[in-house]
Amino acid sequence: MSLLRLALVFLLITLSTVLHVLPLLLVALLKLVLPLPRLQRACNPLLTGIAESWIGFNNRLWDWFTDTRLVVTGETALQRDGHYLVLANHQSWVDILVLQKLFNRRIPLLRFFLKRQLFWVPLLGVAWWALDFPFMGRYTPKQIARNPALAGRDIEATRRACEKFRAIPVAIMNFVEGTRFTAGKHARQASPYRHLLKPKSGGVAFVLDAMGQGLHAILDVTIVYPAGVPSLPDLMAGRIPEVRVHLRQHPIPAELAQGDYQHDRAFRARFQQWMNVLWQQKDADFEALLEAPMVDHAAG
Template sequence: MSVVRYLDTSSQTPPQTFLASLWGGFLGLLIFVPLLVINVFQMLSTLLIPISPSVFRKTNRFIANYYWGFLVLIFEKVNKIRVDITGDEIPPQENAVVDCNHQNIADIPILMVLAWRKDRLGDLKFFVKDVIKYVPGPGWGMIFLDCIFVKRNWLSDKEKIDATFHKFKVNKTPLWIVSFLEGTRITASKLEKSQAFMKRKGLPITQHVMAPRTKGFIASVNSMRKELDAVYNVTIYYPEGIPSLWQLLKGDCKTIRMHVKRTAIDRVPEPEAELEQWVIDAYVEKDKLLGNLKKANPLEPDSSEEHSPPIKVRS
């Protein structure tokens, strides 16, 4: 069984650790305190709903786009985190379902780097745990962006998901629907349980990703098929080890690799059994890619990489 490797900063001297913590604390306040102010503006934006629901949605997209753009600037330009993107070319402003392997909460701001490049930053719609909506700041903000809150029980979640998708269709909402199909962040113990599950079900046993939960993905793709342009299978790899959000804030993580495979929606299978197998095959492919990345020199750049352009936040 593969060992899940986290970013190790134990080699830092006490002064380095202290200064990094001060820096991380400063950026944390700079990032998280304004969220409460943003929540106030989002609440005030509800006054626009009776006048123009369209203006209400555009206002909250504008807020998300600029705030998340600020996060991208902090991580890429201030903390100088290099995000190297390989794989298929992604056209800007597509509607897509985005499936990504899930290693830590750090995955979310890294996905924002990709969304910023493709002019979909304010249009991210995350599948998130229901309890998050009660958290001031990020949770409250996601409510106004029509993120999809789920309780991990498909029967109880389905009605809410269908209602949200109906809203997207009626309003012709531009979107990237982001889903972490593993359902939770990977750990060594969770991976071991997932491998036991895969063995019982006769599935290919993966070493670097867990078995995908396919029901929500199948429902998302088939329900929104007419509104989608593509499905993106995103694989994130941390050469230095998986960082926490705190380590991203401190600037401990310096290099991240992201591989994107784009499949046009008309090439994504529609029958449920075929689509489920398509997802399983995609995770076997993710597993092989991560295995190859771990075997290779992790910090050596690839000639096909797409490097970070200058930051310019879009409205």
């Protein structure tokens, strides 16, 4: 029965993806070949609406085919036309579906920074491109040491993306740890946090600098899976009993909204200290979510 449900959900997601990506690409092509400012502005809400419709259908599949409970604490007032930087811990590809279920049509469409290789994912890669998702190189320290020019490419890609986002409501998503959490990575880092990897502050600093006063708040999301970190097939097969999320909204400190993170050591130290304080609170939130008693589904 689980395999049959898995196959059915996968088929429905595939059909929905095709039906949504085709009109998305048509609108994106129109925006590309007719670069009139008024037309481009008109295309943006169409592109966003198609993407939100696709996410909305995926959210309905979550409700129809799984008993997974999404338990949210720390709810805060959200703006559909706001300008947010969304920060979250990262454990599984399921994190993205959790964030989309939590925020779809409650805040602007989440835009993720993606590895450049993901452009070649069938259908989704070109859809992300059409929606102006920024693609990053994610170069290793060894690659940068061999070719120092690579260090500036991701910074420039961030700036180009943020320039596009200035004109529209936006929610820029950043998994600050830079990779999915595993016990092995945690040990290799000697992370000072119980449940998190060390935060990488550079990407956050570059977004805040590039957006200037264009962002009005930070949404800090902590995601916990009490039954263990799941995979996407676990969600599709209904094997996740509960997902717990804690949401905090932080103002953006004026003294950190703009600064030269790359070259100003004092600014970089202040920014990293601020991120470390956020991460200490997130670690405490994670622990509290993990220790809370499991919800009795039958009672609901």
